[in-house]
Amino acid sequence: MQYQHINVPEQGQNITIDERGDWQIPLEPIIAYIDGDGVGLDVMPVMRNVVNRAVEHCYKTARKIHWMQVYNGEQAAKLYDGDWFPQETINAVRTCKIAIKGPLTTPLGGGFRSLNVALRQEMDLFVNMRTIKGFSALPSPLKNPFLTNITVLRDSSEDVYSGIEWQAGSIESEKMLDFLCEEMGVTRLRFTQECGIGIKNISKEGSERLVRYAINYALKNNSNSLTIVHKGNVLKFTDGAFKRWGFALAKKEFKAINHQNGRWLLIERSDQEPLIIKEVIADNMLQQCLMHPEQFDVVATTNQNGDFLADMLSAQVGGVGIMPAANLNNEVAFFEPTHGTFERIAGQNKANPSSSILSAVLMLKFMKWDKAAILIENALEKTFASSQVTFDLAPNKDDSNNSISNNSITLSCTDFAQKVIEHF
Structure with missing residues (x-):
């Protein structure tokens, strides 16, 4: 398939799903990734490095991931003339079937309520x-x-997150209140003035x-x-x-x-x-x-x-x-960190890549590449235990719940990822 801005790797194969619904993962799959916005540009490259090194450590040359960059958010807007949500990204992810992304910002002053929500809705990723x-x-x-x-x-x-609701005092809310009380015989609404209405479906x-x-x-x-x-x-x-x-x-x-x-x-x-x-x-x-x-x-x-x-x-x-x-359905698996873009520290090489790395662990387990997944997970735990952590995990002297040593060493994003690799 030809794309406008997406470069398909010269090597590697697409993941397929057989007639029984079983995922067939080739030894050299093509996996799509979105770096995302804010600290996504810091954490996603080191995540890929950790995954590549773990796969190489466990499988030598027998297995390899071929990464294919696709775009959403601010990077997409720059490439696609202001389009934050290009259709060819959706098409590419559906072809690859497995993708991993960094955090995404949302356009101000309109546009999508949330790019993350838009992705889930557009692709009907019904499992979080x-x-x-x-x-x-x-x-x-x-x-x-x-x-x-x-x-x-x-x-x-x-x-209730399907977004079916009407603002208190609006014409639509008043119509719904009238319908509920007059047509449906609802009598349990204690307050009907200035009442917002939402539907749980x-x-x-x-x-x-x-x-x-x-x-x-x-x-x-x-x-x-x-x-x-x-x-x-x-x-x-x-x-x-x-x-x-x-x-x-x-x-x-x-x-x-x-x-x-x-x-x-x-x-x-x-x-x-x-x-x-x-x-x-x-x-x-x-x-x-x-x-x-x-x-x-x-x-x-x-x-x-x-x-x-x-x-x-x-x-x-x-x-x-x-x-x-991860956000999933029976045909697409999209993995992602749970944190936001953290714009205030973006580009400073300070962000904690653990969420992105563990999302990759989840991805590897989904692929049944358990040996590499467990290797990364154990190495991450050893890194935490060594009290060599990013700034957000460094102990506060007043925090009695923090078991990381007060003599901990604060590492950059890339140095923390390197410590994980050293524990392989």
Whole structure:
């Protein structure tokens, strides 16, 4: 395929998906990347260097990633006459199937509400994945942060984040209030003057595809349990339906049977213990993740619940700034750091590349290049433990939760990445 500004590598092969839906990863795949904006230009090149060195260390010349740069955000606007979101980027990512990106800014004074949201919506990346794993050397409010090792699979296509709402006092809001009260017989609105209205939409199709993805993920990754998190005790026809549709799908498509406790399900496996499918009310889940995070493995939940849960879990193990993420569907996998562009330190070689590096680890695990993924993950943990860190992880003398030594050495972005490589 010919592109206007994208240069396709001369070597390497595209990833394919077979008739059964299994991803076929060649030994030398072409993977798209977007450097992004702000500190993306600092962290993304060092991430690629860490990945390249790990792949070479583990597989010698047998495997290699061929990187293909594509554009979004400020870089795209410069190349494509002000177009922040070029269509050829979407086409290239769909062809490559796997991509990794840095943080993106959003145009001021109009344009997309969020380039990240626009990417997810344009490509229907309905699964937001956050893998939250504790590192014992990082600051944490928990005594044993390493007990936290939870993958949150959150729907990103529905719920209150779909953006269906009307401003208080607007004509549209007044029409909706009139319709609810006069046509639908709603009597439980305590205040109807100056009242903003939003719609929470949860569909059977959206719920089923998220839970189906989560069950397949849990089975393929030999997980002990899948927990469906919801607020169905109050929101019976949205969150409650999400849970009911999810359980029904597990029984119909995966032959799940009732657990002996009468609340959960089991999916039998021939070579290991059954996969347990649990259900937990959202507010109780937040409490349990603080007190006993070790009881959870994979989580499937709705959009807003997943947002709250993933950020809380990240705070337990070092903060959102070092957490990886992915946005996925059955045909495209997009990996990304969870932090923003941090314009105030952009270009200073100070930014922490850990989130980008761990997003690459998540990508390598998705590709089943586990040897390289585990190598990087272990090297990163050794680097944290050596108290050689970027400025944001350097201990504050008043911070009793920070286990990094007060004699720590503050490294630049590139020097930190080099220390990771030295621990291979």
